[in-house]
Amino acid sequence: xPATAVKIPSPSYLVERTTLANxxxxxxxxDRGAPVIxxxxxxxxxxxxxxxxxxxxxxLFEHLMFQGSxxxxxxxxxxxxxASGGIFNGSTxxxxxNYFETLPSNALERALFLEGDRMRSPRITEESLANQIAVVExxxxxxxxxxxxxxxxxxxxxxxxxxxxPNAHNGYGDFVDLESATVDDAASFFDRxxxxxxxxxxxxxxxxxxxxxxxxxxHFGDIPAxxxxxxxxxxxxxxxxxxxxxxxxxxxxxxxxxxxxRVPDPLADLAAYLPYVVLAEVLTDGDASRLRKRMVQGxxxxxxxxxxxxxxxxxxxxxxxxxLLLQAHHPTAVGVxxxxxxxxxxxxxxxxxxxxxxxxxxxxxRIAAHLLRQVEPVLGRTLMMATMEQQRGRAELAGELPAxxxxxxxxxxxxxxxxxxxxxxxxxxxxxxxxx
Amino acid sequence: MTxxxxxxxxxxxxxxxxxxxxxxxxxxxxxxxxVVRRTAVPLVELRLRVPFSGRAASHSAKASxxxxxxxxxxxxxxxxxxxxxxxxxxxxxNVGTDSDRLLVSGNALxxxLPRLLEVLAEVLTAAAYPAxxxxxxxxxxxxxxRMARSQPGVIAREALLHRMYGDHPYARxxxxxxxxxxxxxxxxxxxxxxxMLPAGSTLVLVGDVSPQRALDRVEAALSGWDSVGRAQTTPxxxxxxxxxxxxxxxxxxxxxNIRVGGPAARxxxxxxxxxxxxxxxxxxxxxxxLVENLREEKGYTYSPxxxxxxxxxxxxxxxxADVATGVTAPALLEIRYELGRIATLPVGPDELDNARQYAxxxxxxxxxxxxxxxxxxxxxxxxxxxxxxxxxHPVRLGAVTVDxxxxxxxxxxxxSRLVTVVVGDAAAVRPALSTLDEVSAG
Numbered sequence: 001x002p003a004t005a006v007k008i009p010s011p012s013y014l015v016e017r018t019t020l021a022n023x024x025x026x027x028x029x030x031d032r033g034a035p036v037i038x039x040x041x042x043x044x045x046x047x048x049x050x051x052x053x054x055x056x057x058x059x060l061f062e063h064l065m066f067q068g069s070x071x072x073x074x075x076x077x078x079x080x081x082x083a084s085g086g087i088f089n090g091s092t093x094x095x096x097x098n099y100f101e102t103l104p105s106n107a108l109e110r111a112l113f114l115e116g117d118r119m120r121s122p123r124i125t126e127e128s129l130a131n132q133i134a135v136v137e138x139x140x141x142x143x144x145x146x147x148x149x150x151x152x153x154x155x156x157x158x159x160x161x162x163x164x165x166p167n168a169h170n171g172y173g174d175f176v177d178l179e180s181a182t183v184d185d186a187a188s189f190f191d192r193x194x195x196x197x198x199x200x201x202x203x204x205x206x207x208x209x210x211x212x213x214x215x216x217x218x219h220f221g222d223i224p225a226x227x228x229x230x231x232x233x234x235x236x237x238x239x240x241x242x243x244x245x246x247x248x249x250x251x252x253x254x255x256x257x258x259x260x261x262r263v264p265d266p267l268a269d270l271a272a273y274l275p276y277v278v279l280a281e282v283l284t285d286g287d288a289s290r291l292r293k294r295m296v297q298g299x300x301x302x303x304x305x306x307x308x309x310x311x312x313x314x315x316x317x318x319x320x321x322x323x324l325l326l327q328a329h330h331p332t333a334v335g336v337x338x339x340x341x342x343x344x345x346x347x348x349x350x351x352x353x354x355x356x357x358x359x360x361x362x363x364x365x366r367i368a369a370h371l372l373r374q375v376e377p378v379l380g381r382t383l384m385m386a387t388m389e390q391q392r393g394r395a396e397l398a399g400e401l402p403a404x405x406x407x408x409x410x411x412x413x414x415x416x417x418x419x420x421x422x423x424x425x426x427x428x429x430x431x432x433x434x435x436x
Numbered sequence: 437m438t439x440x441x442x443x444x445x446x447x448x449x450x451x452x453x454x455x456x457x458x459x460x461x462x463x464x465x466x467x468x469x470x471v472v473r474r475t476a477v478p479l480v481e482l483r484l485r486v487p488f489s490g491r492a493a494s495h496s497a498k499a500s501x502x503x504x505x506x507x508x509x510x511x512x513x514x515x516x517x518x519x520x521x522x523x524x525x526x527x528x529x530n531v532g533t534d535s536d537r538l539l540v541s542g543n544a545l546x547x548x549l550p551r552l553l554e555v556l557a558e559v560l561t562a563a564a565y566p567a568x569x570x571x572x573x574x575x576x577x578x579x580x581x582r583m584a585r586s587q588p589g590v591i592a593r594e595a596l597l598h599r600m601y602g603d604h605p606y607a608r609x610x611x612x613x614x615x616x617x618x619x620x621x622x623x624x625x626x627x628x629x630x631x632m633l634p635a636g637s638t639l640v641l642v643g644d645v646s647p648q649r650a651l652d653r654v655e656a657a658l659s660g661w662d663s664v665g666r667a668q669t670t671p672x673x674x675x676x677x678x679x680x681x682x683x684x685x686x687x688x689x690x691x692x693n694i695r696v697g698g699p700a701a702r703x704x705x706x707x708x709x710x711x712x713x714x715x716x717x718x719x720x721x722x723x724x725x726l727v728e729n730l731r732e733e734k735g736y737t738y739s740p741x742x743x744x745x746x747x748x749x750x751x752x753x754x755x756x757a758d759v760a761t762g763v764t765a766p767a768l769l770e771i772r773y774e775l776g777r778i779a780t781l782p783v784g785p786d787e788l789d790n791a792r793q794y795a796x797x798x799x800x801x802x803x804x805x806x807x808x809x810x811x812x813x814x815x816x817x818x819x820x821x822x823x824x825x826x827x828x829h830p831v832r833l834g835a836v837t838v839d840x841x842x843x844x845x846x847x848x849x850x851x852s853r854l855v856t857v858v859v860g861d862a863a864a865v866r867p868a869l870s871t872l873d874e875v876s877a878g
Contacts, residue, residue: 035451083790085797109445134735287519303579369526
């Protein structure tokens with residue numbers, strides 16, 4: 001088979017945008033392909049904005065947004081969505097918190113009402129707060145405390161790499177902090193961060209733009225304006241010396257290791273950032289990738305391996321500072337130094353020797369397919385558009401990314417590989433604490 | 437719903453789902469091929485399902501290693517060359533097994549379909565199972581099994597399967613490490629020859645492709661996959677006998693993993709729509725009784741849910757709730773209360789309508805993507821159903837009455853007919869559990 005490069009498709013989506021008088025930024029993206037719509041509201045506050053003593057608060061607050069409003073009692077929100085044939089969720093990230101639903105298109109106005117309603121006046125009571133603290137603690141138990149590798153490395157590596165509280169702290173939260181949260185804390189958090197002017201509303205799918213904009217005005221237009229908080233930066237200098245930490249996971253039967261390097265600011269310099277996105281895939285995507293070929297199939301020193309951008313695994317929804325991560329699980333008999341040594345060798349080989357013929361083209365093709373798959377569902381496209389609009393003022397990037405990836409130059413990927421040196425690296429070693 | 441309906445906008449008239457056309461061909465080899473054109477993005481999704489059950493105790497071990505090494509090289513190409521060929525067209529191929537089947541899932545840029553089929557044909561007809569690659573994958577699988585068996589969810593899954601199925605092959609869904617360690621390349625080649633058969637298998641393609649041309653391409657690419665043989669049938673499921681709560685000790689666990697299982701209506705059972713709705717009202721979605729009770733009232737758990745799993749030999753109910761250690765017995769009490777309530781009292785008309793709309797709406801959502809439609813069609817074919825089911829099932833859901841739900845709830849959700857497994861800190865949870873039921877050590 002000849003190594004001919006395939007043409008990389010890049011869809012273009014029609015996007016209409018407006019800003020309401022109270023500051024809500026609105027994006028509407030019609031697509032009549034299927035009778036489905038999605039609605040997403042993104043608030044520009046995340047884990048990094050939590051105050052000291054309130055770790056986990058952004059996530060706890062996300063739960064509270066489902067507990068009813070001045071108009072609707074507890075449980076009503078998700079019943080209205082599900083009884084309309086839809087699904088819903090919310091999620092808390094380093095730099096934002098989102099709420100979303102996807103439904104048959106005949107429920108569009110209902111969905112807009114539900115989001116406007118809780119932007120206006122969520123109902124937060126002592127009872128619902130106590131209940132959701134308990135629920136969040138069970139969430140943390142099921143995902144972290146009762147599960148081997150549960151905090152690895154998304155919660156355990158940031159404090160190795162970063163020094164400041166916003167970047168380093170545990171975003172799921174300490175139980176002491178969670179249990180000391182009050183209704184007043186929630187009210188002031190809402191007042192400050194859930195101002196209309198701090199939100200992006202994205203609506204996509206089977207809709208008419210003008211009708212939709214009228215509905216948006218109906219359900220969001222009269223929410224009183226509040227000043228949007230100044231969005232803080234959370235800068236930290238790059239590492240000037242390697243960092244290393246070791247933690248014992250009492251539930252884990254076998255060891256693991258994670259490595260991270262700072263990468264360029266994804267917002268300020270997208271062109272400098274994209275080569276790292278490509279590099280992560282060159283290193284770890286599929287059996288033809290550099291590190292899998294060498295370490296999984298060749299040396300057989302690791303049992304699994306992954307590489308990605310952003311501690312929460314999404315390259316395109318984080319602001320600076322962020323990182324490229326590599327993580328591997330390896331047998332106890334293989335020393336961690338051997339694992340790290342092989343990674344270093346392969347990075348040097350790439351930095352010195354460049355890419356193989358056809359290697360860059362096939363990796364780009366795979367990234368493009370992956371991105372297209374992400375935006376195929378109306379909901380996936382809505383979420384990506386909302387992120388892009390909130391952080392970059394450009395929802396259209398949801399369709400344009402494959403073309404931008406296709407334009408990344410080989411020399412930039414090689415230069416990026418040369419930056420992943422031991423001197424700039426944070427390493428977290430996970431030692432198994434469970435009996436063999 | 438008791439909120440002020442006056443303020444909540446009503447639903448408008450639903451827009452009809454776009455009909456889709458299924459192009460179908462059964463090749464001379466017996467392979468059944470379905471193609472659906474979906475053009476939202478220029479990709480194509482592929483699912484090849486091969487019946488792959490086995491009665492031998494070592495079968496799941498062999499099937500798992502085979503699945504991990506199917507793409508590890510052919511008589512023409514190395515493992516890396518297989519991966520390169522697929523990646524060049526933006527593609528990926530993955531292989532997995534369970535107790536019923538082997539499934540090759542893949543996708544690629546739509547222009548890469550010929551390449552994807554070419555590679556697929558090559559691994560089906562010429563997978564080499566090189567000794568060195570088999571040894572590597574076998575060792576990796578052993579490590580992964582060790583990690584998997586440290587996960588409480590996996591421990592609970594195995595305990596429930598064992599409790600429900602005893603010696604049936606379904607109890608061995610996750611292979612035993614000892615059996616995996618003994619698997620040889622010769623066994624894999626033999627298993628491939630005798631069991632990787634086009635007859636009885638299905639290939640589903642959904643994407644931005646021309647259906648007739650895609651069928652022709654499949655026929656041209658896969659006509660050489662012509663092994664002949666007979667798939668093994670799955671033994672009948674044993675009757676699930678109720679009994680004591682099985683308690684599996686996980687010292688110092690901060691949560692208990694409660695699992696409740698039992699038989700369920702098959703997807704082709706005329707009563708399935710009513711059973712599906714009964715389960716939704718009980719614990720099948722977020723707006724269910726169990727979520728309201730255990731999570732939103734009591735804060736015992738994050739995400740309790742009950743699903744209906746469809747396997748070839750029969751469908752099963754699978755309830756999962758991971759609860760704080762200190763409330764293990766109270767949580768089980770509430771689960772049994774909600775089971776008993778739905779088995780003995782009629783559901784409210786609103787509850788039924790909400791569940792019905794959810795079932796209809798989410799079926800449309802889940803089949804609105806290329807990947808979702810490809811997976812759903814594959815599952816339907818495996819249940820002996822066809823694409824028409826997607827149109828007919830919502831109609832049947834629409835006709836289900838409160839009485840129908842009550843009958844199916846009494847038949848399948850009665851707590852006296854179900855089995856319970858708890859994985860947790862036995863010393864901490866046994867005393868209170870023993871006040872509810874007999875408890876045996878797992």
